[in-house]
Amino acid sequence: MSMVQAILLKNGRIIDPANKLDKKGSLLVEKGRITAVFTARQKTGPLPKKLFSIDLQGKWVVPGLIDMHVHLREPGEEHKETIESGTLAAAAGGFTAVACMPNTIPVNDCQSVTRLILEKAASASARVYPVGAISKGSHGKILAEFGEMKQAGAVALTDDGKPVTDSQLLRRALEYASNHKMLVISHSEDSGLSRNGAMNEGFISTSMGLNGIPHIAEEIMVYRDLALADYTGCHLHLAHISTRESINLIRQAKKNGVPVSAETAPHYFTLTEEAVQGYNTNAKMNPPLRTPKDRAAIIKAIQDGTIDAIATDHAPHSVLEKDIEFDQAANGIIGLETAVPLTLALFRKGHIDASRLVQLLSSNPARILGVEGGSLGIGAEADIAVIDPELHFVLQEQDILSKGKNSPFIGASLQGKAVLTLCGGRITHNLLSP
Amino acid sequence: MSSEYLFAHKHILGLDHLSVPDIELILNTAESFKEISTRAIKKVPVLRGKTVVTLFFEPSTRTRLSFDIAAKRMSADTFSISASTSSTTKGETLADTARNIEAMMPDILIMRHPSSGACHYLAKHIRTSVINAGDGTHEHPSQGLLDLMTVKEHKGEISGLKIAIIGDISHSRVAHSDIIGFSKMGAHVFVSGPATLIPKKIERLGATVCTTMAEAVSDADVVMPLRIQTERQNDPLIPSFREYATFFGINRQVLQTARPGALLMHPGPINRGVELAPDVADSAQSVILDQVTNGVAIRMALMYLVLGGK
Numbered sequence: 001m002s003m004v005q006a007i008l009l010k011n012g013r014i015i016d017p018a019n020k021l022d023k024k025g026s027l028l029v030e031k032g033r034i035t036a037v038f039t040a041r042q043k044t045g046p047l048p049k050k051l052f053s054i055d056l057q058g059k060w061v062v063p064g065l066i067d068m069h070v071h072l073r074e075p076g077e078e079h080k081e082t083i084e085s086g087t088l089a090a091a092a093g094g095f096t097a098v099a100c101m102p103n104t105i106p107v108n109d110c111q112s113v114t115r116l117i118l119e120k121a122a123s124a125s126a127r128v129y130p131v132g133a134i135s136k137g138s139h140g141k142i143l144a145e146f147g148e149m150k151q152a153g154a155v156a157l158t159d160d161g162k163p164v165t166d167s168q169l170l171r172r173a174l175e176y177a178s179n180h181k182m183l184v185i186s187h188s189e190d191s192g193l194s195r196n197g198a199m200n201e202g203f204i205s206t207s208m209g210l211n212g213i214p215h216i217a218e219e220i221m222v223y224r225d226l227a228l229a230d231y232t233g234c235h236l237h238l239a240h241i242s243t244r245e246s247i248n249l250i251r252q253a254k255k256n257g258v259p260v261s262a263e264t265a266p267h268y269f270t271l272t273e274e275a276v277q278g279y280n281t282n283a284k285m286n287p288p289l290r291t292p293k294d295r296a297a298i299i300k301a302i303q304d305g306t307i308d309a310i311a312t313d314h315a316p317h318s319v320l321e322k323d324i325e326f327d328q329a330a331n332g333i334i335g336l337e338t339a340v341p342l343t344l345a346l347f348r349k350g351h352i353d354a355s356r357l358v359q360l361l362s363s364n365p366a367r368i369l370g371v372e373g374g375s376l377g378i379g380a381e382a383d384i385a386v387i388d389p390e391l392h393f394v395l396q397e398q399d400i401l402s403k404g405k406n407s408p409f410i411g412a413s414l415q416g417k418a419v420l421t422l423c424g425g426r427i428t429h430n431l432l433s434p
Numbered sequence: 435m436s437s438e439y440l441f442a443h444k445h446i447l448g449l450d451h452l453s454v455p456d457i458e459l460i461l462n463t464a465e466s467f468k469e470i471s472t473r474a475i476k477k478v479p480v481l482r483g484k485t486v487v488t489l490f491f492e493p494s495t496r497t498r499l500s501f502d503i504a505a506k507r508m509s510a511d512t513f514s515i516s517a518s519t520s521s522t523t524k525g526e527t528l529a530d531t532a533r534n535i536e537a538m539m540p541d542i543l544i545m546r547h548p549s550s551g552a553c554h555y556l557a558k559h560i561r562t563s564v565i566n567a568g569d570g571t572h573e574h575p576s577q578g579l580l581d582l583m584t585v586k587e588h589k590g591e592i593s594g595l596k597i598a599i600i601g602d603i604s605h606s607r608v609a610h611s612d613i614i615g616f617s618k619m620g621a622h623v624f625v626s627g628p629a630t631l632i633p634k635k636i637e638r639l640g641a642t643v644c645t646t647m648a649e650a651v652s653d654a655d656v657v658m659p660l661r662i663q664t665e666r667q668n669d670p671l672i673p674s675f676r677e678y679a680t681f682f683g684i685n686r687q688v689l690q691t692a693r694p695g696a697l698l699m700h701p702g703p704i705n706r707g708v709e710l711a712p713d714v715a716d717s718a719q720s721v722i723l724d725q726v727t728n729g730v731a732i733r734m735a736l737m738y739l740v741l742g743g744k
Contacts, residue, residue, distance in 0.1 A: 195669070203635035207450070209550035209572025209610060212634060279551030324527055325549035327570065 006030045006048040007425070011040070012056030012386065016063060017355040018363045018375035027061055029382040032425030037378060054420070054432060056386055062358045063374050064096025064383030064423060066365040067336060069160075069185075069239055069263060069311035072098070072128070075116060076105025081316040081403045083117065086336070087124035089314070089402035091428035093336040094385035094418025097127035097373055098314075099365075102138065103161040109133035109144040111152035118153045125428040127383070129155040129371055131185065134173045138162050143169070143176060150180045155369050158185035160239060165191055167224060174234035183369060185237045186225045188246070189287065193217035198327050200273040200288040208279070210327065213288050215243040222246045226253040226260060235259040237368055240313050242268045242287040244297035251306040261368050262301075263309040266335060266342035267408070269298045275408055281322045281329035282408040285315065299351055302360065309368060310360040312339050316404025334404045337395075342409075344389055344416035386420035386432075393417060441739040445557045445564040448573035449614040457618060461583050463735035463743075464728070470507055471730055480738060481508035485540040488514045489531070490567070491547045496702055496726060497567050497576070501544050504733035510541075528552065529559040536560045542737055545569075563740040571605050571666060577701055578611025580732040582619060584725045585656055588697055593620030598650040598692070599641075601660035601682060601709050602631045604671075608701040609660060613641045626650035627682055630671040631662075647682055654692045658699040659684045659709040675708050685711035689719065697721050 007029040014025045014037065025039035030048065038045070067090065073081040083100075090098050100117065102108035108117060114130045121128035132149035136142045138159040146157060157177055163186075164170040170186065177184045194217040199205050201212020222238060226249060229236035241247065241264045250262050267285065272292050275283035283289055301307040315332025322329050343361060346352050352360070362385075366374030373383050392415050397405045421429035439455050449457070470478055486505040490498055498514065505512040517531065528547070535543060542563045545553055550570030557564045568574040586592050597616050603609045603625050613623050617640030625636060626644040637643055644650040651657055662678065672678045689698065698720045706712045715722065 201634050203638045206633040206635050207610075207639055209570050209607060211571075214634075279554050320527075323529065325547070325555055326551045327549045 006051045008051050008053040009061055010053055010055050012059045012061035014061045015354045015358050016376040017359050019377050022355055029425050032382055034376055034378055034380050034382050060387040060389055062385050063362045063376050064385050065094045065361045066097045066373055067095050067312050068099045068309055068365040068369055070098045070100055070314040072100040080318050083120040083124050085403045087126040089336040091125040091421045092401045094340050094421055095126055096383035096423040099129040099131050101160045102131055102133040107133050107138050109136050111148040114149050114152035114154045126423055131156045131158055134159045140164055140166055146177055146180045146182055150182055156183035156185055160187045163187050163189040163191055171228050174232045178234045183237055185239050187239050188218055188221035188225050190217045190220045199276050200290050204273050218243050218287055219245040222249050226258055229260050230258045238262040240265050242290050244294045247297045247301040247306055261308040263311040264298050264307050265313045266339050270342050279326040281326055282406050284329055284331055285333055286331040303351055309364045310343055312336055316402050317406050322406045334402045334407050337400055338409050340418050341414035341416040382422050382425040384422040385418050388419045389416045391417045441743055446575050446736050447553050447566050449575050449578050449611045454618055460579055460735050464583055464731040467734040468731040476507050477509055479509045481510035484510040486510045486512045486542045487535055487540040488544045491517050494546055500729040501733050504730045508734055532556050532560050536562050565736055568607050572607055573611045574607040575611050576733055577608045578615040580725055580729040581612055582615050583728045583732055584721055595621040595655040597621050597623045597656045598654035599625045599658045600647055601627045602662045603627055604631045604633045605663035605666040606660045613639050624650040628672050651688055652691050654696055656697045657692050661705050679708050683709055686714055689714055
């Protein structure tokens with residue numbers, strides 16, 4: 001990765017909703033920081049002599065994307081992904097930061113695991129924000145050491161992958177996390193209703209002979225989680241929202257002033273349960289793909305602000321966990337390298353504008369996590385993604401940088417791609433230069 | 435044999451992918467093969483030199499023996515493998531097991547497996563013809579076909595009949611294949627049982643759901659109770675077998691509400707005294723053993739047809 005003293009990103013469309021900017025212009029990066037932003041009508045002013053200048057005609061220049069929900073699998077499952085490979089995939093997808101879930105082996109439930117992750121992340125291709133566990137071992141019994149994990153560098157807390165079934169524990173987590181100013185993220189699922197389920201419950205699960213996961217398995221817990229956020233007054237973030245009624249509940253709660261934010265994943269606004277047909281394990285995830293009505297409600301929620309962020313729930317698995325019988329196969333798909341084209345599809349269909357896209361993928365995740373980034377303001381770290389919104393490509397397995405190749409979009413024609421990624425001024429991904 | 439309709443399926447994975455002409459061809463072929471089993475020398479050279487492997491990851495008496503006998507009556511060489519369901523924990527994936535078998539050049543692989551879709555998975559990984567002998571709670575196509583054959587044999591026509599299937603619809607691959615098969619052939623399928631055992635949206639598969647057993651059985655031409663598949667139930671879905679027998683068991687009284695001359699069928703194995711009263715199981719209305727006899731003919735037809743009907 002090359003480190004140049006000064007980089008001029010010329011003639012791109014600079015989209016920076018944090019600074020209310022959407023204009024053609026140029027952006028100067030020096031010593032890892034943004035030092036000047038010139039719109040097309042302004043003069044560029046004096047430029048450094050040694051300058052690496054890149055013409056970005058027709059491209060979008062946006063704050064580096066931040067994925068607040070990824071599984072990097074390290075430590076413990078390095079055959080699926082490592083911090084190195086996962087952040088390479090992130091950079092290729094335009095991401096400059098990822099928040100990694102604690103369901104590693106061992107679980108990231110104490111400062112030593114958090115430190116290990118950050119040590120490995122020191123040489124990674126994106127910033128890594130560890131998310132610690134709510135409960136020790138994510139067993140749902142005893143609170144983990146939030147304060148020590150925060151000191152070690154954790155930014156948020158969740159037992160993701162396992163719902164917190166004990167409402168009292170989640171209440172205590174919300175209360176105690178407020179002492180440490182840490183975000184609590186809930187994986188909302190009634191594990192009784194979802195037990196042994198392999199896909200969304202409905203006609204397709206019945207006709208395929210698969211145990212179903214009813215949409216109410218999510219909604220019942222979303223309601224509980226909203227009640228806890230309301231009661232405690234502590235901010236709660238809801239992960240990977242997938243159903244229409246969840247959206248209705250969140251929308252109403254926000255209207256009532258409940259301190260809540262929510263994310264969804266690109267597959268929930270792109271695919272439906274139909275994708276499972278043929279026992280396609282690359283369409284198996286939890287929560288499962290839902291119905292066209294749910295998908296429409298998710299898109300509406302992305303438009304109206306009920307959904308605050310798009311996070312990929314990047315969940316790499318190897319063929320050992322995926323190329324097997326459907327009911328035995330692991331849940332989850334990779335997402336870092338397809339988030340941009342899938343979200344751009346919403347833009348192209350007129351559901352969202354470019355600024356909203358940047359909010360969803362960058363400035364809102366930064367705000368919710370309480371981390372830097374999500375802005376192209378002068379003086380900010382030069383975390384920048386350059387997106388070619390027109391670039392057509394067919395997703396090929398061999399082009400995927402993640403160790404996991406478990407994507408339902410392999411072979412799909414996609415449009416729009418990150419072509420250049422800068423993380424702290426360092427080029428972490430570049431499809432532009434000859 | 436009708437030579438004008440070509441059977442185009444290499445695999446038999448379920449009744450959902452068979453058309454009405456496909457099903458008719460299978461039934462007609464089976465009918466013509468049935469006579470072979472009544473001969474003094476029960477063997478024809480149709481599949482001489484062909485190799486048939488049965489791979490069963492679940493216990494079976496009837497289906498496995500039926501496929502085995504069917505293959506031998508056609509002069510195929512048959513081999514049986516009983517595999518533990520835990521092949522993956524032993525380190526070998528299902529695909530590897532299948533590829534190893536395929537390396538020995540069989541012509542047909544017949545598989546039973548506890549995972550729904552396991553035969554679809556196999557068909558994606560190997561070139562050998564795959565016949566599904568039951569996959570999880572998905573389908574059991576040869577059973578569905580032998581049920582169609584048995585009804586057609588006794589009633590002449592399937593179209594317009596009322597078929598009542600009672601019991602554990604959720605976990606029964608036979609029920610799924612029967613609902614699809616009988617509906618495709620123009621019959622009206624009614625299902626009933628404890629609501630905990632009726633899967634969501636089963637009506638879209640072609641069944642009418644009745645909250646009482648009486649509604650389903652009333653004036654039915656075929657009554658088919660199913661076994662409670664406790665081995666597939668993750669949670670207790672009925673309070674007790676005794677209560678089940680009282681409210682959902684088929685006894686003489688219940689059967690009398692069906693149309694006179696109604697057929698009593700059961701895919702087996704029967705839990706006598708639970709879903710079926712013993713005296714009814716052995717009554718004149720019972721065609722349960724005819725189903726077993728026809729099973730051999732259906733399986734002969736399936737093997738014959740997937741190998742190109744030559």
